[in-house]
Amino acid sequence: MPRNGRRRTHNKKAIAIQAMMDLESTMLGNQDTTILNSASSLILRIGKKHGIRKSGYLGLTICRKCKKALIPGRNSRLRIRSKSLKISCSECMSVRTLGPSFGRD
Numbered sequence: 111m112p113r114n115g116r117r118r119t120h121n122k123k124a125i126a127i128q129a130m131m132d133l134e135s136t137m138l139g140n141q142d143t144t145i146l147n148s149a150s151s152l153i154l155r156i157g158k159k160h161g162i163r164k165s166g167y168l169g170l171t172i173c174r175k176c177k178k179a180l181i182p183g184r185n186s187r188l189r190i191r192s193k194s195l196k197i198s199c200s201e202c203m204s205v206r207t208l209g210p211s212f213g214r215d
């Protein structure tokens with residue numbers, strides 16, 4: 111493979127972010143638990159590799175403990191309390207709090 115000197119290091123992170131967004135939309139449009147869980151582990155892996163920290167809440171989240179995709183009403187419970195979101199995982203019972211500044215950056 112010839113290397114034509116095009117600098118792409120700058121683009122790598124952007125591609126990774128795009129890939130994460132694509133995975134997220136796949137997850138939102140998918141009901142298959144196997145796909146959901148493999149997509150969530152991919153998102154975590156991409157995020158770790160490129161140092162991308164997700165901010166905000168896009169309708170789904172990933173349990174930090176059991177690494178499963180949390181869909182409200184399916185395997186997680188979502189509570190809103192004083193501008194922060196509390197998401198509890200029904201698989202391992204861990205609770206994650208988002209906010210209060212989510213959605214602002």
Ligand SMILES: [Zn+2]
Binds near residue numbers: 178201202204
């Ligand atoms: Zn969990």
